[in-house]
Amino acid sequence: EKDGYDHFMLKEIFEQPHTIFDCLRGRLDVNAGTITMAGVQNHIDQIKNANRILIIACGTSWHAGLVAEYVFEELCRIPVEVEYASEFRYRNPIVNKGDVIIAISQSGETADTLVALESAKEKGATIFGVVNVVGSSIARISHAGAYTHAGPEIGVASTKAFTAQLAVLTMIALKVGHEKGTIDETRYRKLLKELEEVPEKVSAALKLNDHIKALAEKYKDARDFLFLGRGYNFPIALEGALKLKEISYIHAEGYPAAEMKHGPIALVDETLPVVFVATKDSYHEKIVSNIQEIKARKGKVLAVISENDEIIEKMADDVMIVPFADELVAPLISVIPLQLLAYYIGIAKGCDVDKPRNLAKSVTVE
Numbered sequence: 055e056k057d058g059y060d061h062f063m064l065k066e067i068f069e070q071p072h073t074i075f076d077c078l079r080g081r082l083d084v085n086a087g088t089i090t091m092a093g094v095q096n097h098i099d100q101i102k103n104a105n106r107i108l109i110i111a112c113g114t115s116w117h118a119g120l121v122a123e124y125v126f127e128e129l130c131r132i133p134v135e136v137e138y139a140s141e142f143r144y145r146n147p148i149v150n151k152g153d154v155i156i157a158i159s160q161s162g163e164t165a166d167t168l169v170a171l172e173s174a175k176e177k178g179a180t181i182f183g184v185v186n187v188v189g190s191s192i193a194r195i196s197h198a199g200a201y202t203h204a205g206p207e208i209g210v211a212s213t214k215a216f217t218a219q220l221a222v223l224t225m226i227a228l229k230v231g232h233e234k235g236t237i238d239e240t241r242y243r244k245l246l247k248e249l250e251e252v253p254e255k256v257s258a259a260l261k262l263n264d265h266i267k268a269l270a271e272k273y274k275d276a277r278d279f280l281f282l283g284r285g286y287n288f289p290i291a292l293e294g295a296l297k298l299k300e301i302s303y304i305h306a307e308g309y310p311a312a313e314m315k316h317g318p319i320a321l322v323d324e325t326l327p328v329v330f331v332a333t334k335d336s337y338h339e340k341i342v343s344n345i346q347e348i349k350a351r352k353g354k355v356l357a358v359i360s361e362n363d364e365i366i367e368k369m370a371d372d373v374m375i376v377p378f379a380d381e382l383v384a385p386l387i388s389v390i391p392l393q394l395l396a397y398y399i400g401i402a403k404g405c406d407v408d409k410p411r412n413l414a415k416s417v418t419v420e
């Protein structure tokens with residue numbers, strides 16, 4: 055059932071071109087210029103006119119929510135807040151009738167997320183579920199939703215569910231923004247095409263497999279790792295750090311690259327690997343200076359970059375090169391090398407990558 059792969063995690067990482075394709079299939083029609091999502095269509099006025107959108111999730115799903123915050127604000131011009139379910143539910147949050155809440159969950163059973171939604175629902179919010187497991191508790195308490203269709207995820211660390219969440223959330227934002235008139239037609243059409251091209255770019259990124267396996271050997275003995283990114287790639291830095299911690303037990307922190315100088319820069323010396331998620335986007339020049347700041351302190355720089363980025367290639371100790379994509383869909387591709395890096399460092403350290411210690415696939419206790 056592992057299809058010849060040594061672990062479910064690796065199998066699921068490699069399934070992503072297919073799972074993303076399945077997620078887009080039947081929804082995205084580039085020629086017609088349409089996105090078909092019944093759950094969104096049925097609530098379109100409500101979502102379009104929402105004063106704000108709240109996103110509630112935990113862990114990796116929360117990281118997908120952070121990417122969605124940037125995407126929704128850009129394309130729909132609706133303010134978005136992303137909440138840890140556990141913090142939201144215990145603090146007597148302000149929920150108004152008519153608020154739209156997007157719940158993101160692979161399992162659909164995460165206790166903190168479920169309870170947070172139940173209380174928000176009582177207060178009159180509309181719950182929109184982005185869930186992988188069909189018929190799960192969160193799917194059932196949602197008023198509407200869109201499944202991620204990634205298939206069963208067995209590895210405890212979430213990989214293919216995450217990219218499917220990003221694909222669904224991006225489609226929702228595109229559809230709402232288009233209906234609302236906050237995206238111009240050319241950009242809308244361009245982004246539909248960009249989304250359609252994601253599966254093949256993910257396949258190309260997976261060709262980094264052997265290169266990343268070698269990098270894992272080189273860096274496996276580091277005590278700590280720092281992951282940095284800006285803009286749409288900032289949540290991917292958080293996700294890269296989370297994957298590495300849970301799979302290899304190496305201490306890792308993710309930060310917005312510019313925030314580094316407000317504290318974490320104190321950690322930098324010649325023993326610290328710093329992973330930059332630095333694909334070509336509107337933040338590129340800024341992140342180049344952040345890389346310089348690390349190099350000036352002798353940190354080791356590993357960078358996920360786009361093709362033909364000689365500038366960063368010259369500065370970094372090691373690079374992981376992925377195909378260029380519009381910054382809005384880039385996270386779907388830039389996360390791939392980080393998943394592989396966590397996997398191979400875990401393997402190099404002899405860890406049980408499919409079942410990391412102390413973790414459960416679905417956290418049904420609070």
Ligand code: F6R
Nearest residue numbers: 113114115159160161164211212
């Ligand atoms: C990390 C991971 C967890 C889950 C979190 C939420 O790899 O798998 O952080 O993302 O427990 O789970 P779901 O999405 O099932 O609500």
